[in-house]
């Protein structure tokens with residue numbers, strides 16, 4: 001009789017906030033059952049000699065179903081997550097254009113989303129929801145209590161101006177009500193009030209910070225300016241100033257209402273400086289996210305290669321911006337790193353900057369980029385890498401205790417990494433449906449060879465398991 005379901009032997013376990021230890025790890029019933037030496041027998045043994053064993057990454061910024069069928073995206077894009085050792089994805093969903101292309105109450109629409117994803121996700125998954133109407137704001141208490149949705153989103157740039165269609169009325173896009181600072185205020189107020197009923201949780205609002213009235217001016221200027229309409233132009237059309245103003249506005253309202261906020265995908269030095277100053281000024285619980293692409297891509301390098309595959313909001317900035325982000329990742333000002341994965345095909349990028357769809361995939365590179373560029377190249381400790389990719393998003397989004405560390409009782413979600421394997425990134429390697437890759441040609445050192453989700457081997461040596469086994473995460 002075997003005592004355990006699975007035993008991971010001889011690896012170096014990376015424990016966030018603690019350190020690295022050489023120990024075996026045993027799994028029973030999908031959870032970590034023991035950590036130590038001579039743990040005995042198991043049904044299945046994985047030899048991790050010479051490997052680092054990290055807690056599976058929690059990719060906290062994802063867009064399942066934004067441009068494609070929700071179920072198909074769940075299957076193909078969470079498969080890509082496994083390649084890089086991500087075992088949980090937290091995906092954004094909103095009503096309006098794209099996604100399900102409709103509006104209505106979340107009590108009707110959210111069960112449809114859950115049904116579409118159920119049985120198709122290779123990773124465990126949860127959703128952040130964006131209340132686009134006043135009616136949806138009223139649903140916040142029941143979304144928390146009944147569906148375990150404990151994080152929400154507001155897009156500061158869906159106001160007055162729809163860039164894709166050049167419409168001066170963004171309501172065609174949001175299919176919502178007046179989507180302005182008043183809406184944001186109501187949203188923050190409701191989250192703060194609901195928080196009172198849930199002292200055990202951290203309810204939060206995630207913010208996409210770009211200011212649309214300023215964007216309008218700069219977009220017009222860049223369009224009429226005669227410069228090449230490339231990714232540099234896109235950055236100039238949505239300059240860092242628009243992020244700074246949006247961050248400042250959001251921070252005042254967050255401070256006033258007392259709601260917890262997360263500032264998403266801060267794109268460069270100006271945005272991060274503004275955010276750090278705002279956090280100091282308002283003293284509220286304000287956490288900062290940066291993305292892989294803002295850390296390791298710059299618009300000049302992408303423009304030299306050509307194409308619009310790297311179009312994303314907020315735009316890719318300069319190499320100096322990336323260097324600044326790495327410094328704040330290193331010194332702990334940045335709380336977590338995420339992919340902002342949105343599977344977007346080349347045909348939807350096209351060769352015209354303005355109608356090109358924003359976003360692209362990257363979930364498979366979460367650990368590889370942090371290990372290669374962060375640990376090997378910049379000396380960031382592996383424990384800190386595990387905090388950035390796993391522990392900190394788990395704590396921010398009410399998953400701690402199940403996700404984010406290697407500890408007895410936590411889910412057995414593991415990334416077993418060959419720290420020295422060099423890998424040149426190609427679209428094929430990432431097992432995403434996306435047919436191009438802005439990271440193409442980047443070489444990383446450190447690559448996951450086995451990914452374990454809930455005690456099951458979900459990916460090994462380049463191959464995913466046949467059956468997706470990911471489960472919905474009720475985060476309340």
Ligand SMILES: [Zn+2]
Pocket residue numbers: 061062063092340
């Ligand atoms: Zn996003």
